[in-house]
Amino acid sequence: MLIDLSCPIELRGYELLHDDTGVTRARIDLFNVSDNTICAYAGVVRWSRDETGEARNDSIRVDQLDLEEGTAFKLSLSTNQLRYADRVEIYFTSVEFYDAPAWQPDDSDMVDVGEQKQLEGAELTRLQEAAGDDALMYPQTQDEFWRCVCGRINPLSLDTCVRCRRERQYVLGELNRRAVGMSPEQVWARQKRQARAKAASRQMVRARKDTSLYIALLLAACAAFIALAMWMAWSV
Numbered sequence: 001m002l003i004d005l006s007c008p009i010e011l012r013g014y015e016l017l018h019d020d021t022g023v024t025r026a027r028i029d030l031f032n033v034s035d036n037t038i039c040a041y042a043g044v045v046r047w048s049r050d051e052t053g054e055a056r057n058d059s060i061r062v063d064q065l066d067l068e069e070g071t072a073f074k075l076s077l078s079t080n081q082l083r084y085a086d087r088v089e090i091y092f093t094s095v096e097f098y099d100a101p102a103w104q105p106d107d108s109d110m111v112d113v114g115e116q117k118q119l120e121g122a123e124l125t126r127l128q129e130a131a132g133d134d135a136l137m138y139p140q141t142q143d144e145f146w147r148c149v150c151g152r153i154n155p156l157s158l159d160t161c162v163r164c165r166r167e168r169q170y171v172l173g174e175l176n177r178r179a180v181g182m183s184p185e186q187v188w189a190r191q192k193r194q195a196r197a198k199a200a201s202r203q204m205v206r207a208r209k210d211t212s213l214y215i216a217l218l219l220a221a222c223a224a225f226i227a228l229a230m231w232m233a234w235s236v
Ligand SMILES: [Zn+2]
Pocket: 148, 149, 150, 151, 152, 161, 162, 163, 164, 165, 166
């Protein structure tokens, strides 16, 4: 995955909706990760549909904004030119501020960050207990960037995460896998324990069912015996 580490606007997610005719509407979650108030931005929106390989680019410009640093905002878009689009991406071409020079992309700021997989299950719960509900993965340092627990990729030149404002030193030192997480061996041992507990509980349920059946048969036999004894007594 290629990302532009210098871009002042971060795309955090989106939701796509289609109407009966295939028109696609997108609600896109964006975030101002810069230290300045954004007054306008422009970019290229790329709609695509995986199934057919079709794609369409639209240019956009949004102005008269007042987006303070560290704020989330939304962008609503739609297209009737690519029916049933199932993906939308934005490549920002300029971001303008009230009190700072405009930002424009530079190819040298693009880095390939590979696949960033979120934690799941018990490991994620454990990390969130230590770091907070926004934590998604263990921090990491690579050649060109460091990754925060919130999942944001930051350039090595920054000591604070641009998304959650956590300190790099604290994140890497206190919230790493060794400090709060479980080793792969511990995760494996835990899964094994859970599987054993599940098997034992299944066995107990089966044993309980067998006991109930024996008691029912015994009671039926007793009832039959008493009925026979009474019948014989009555016959005499
Ligand atoms: Zn962060």
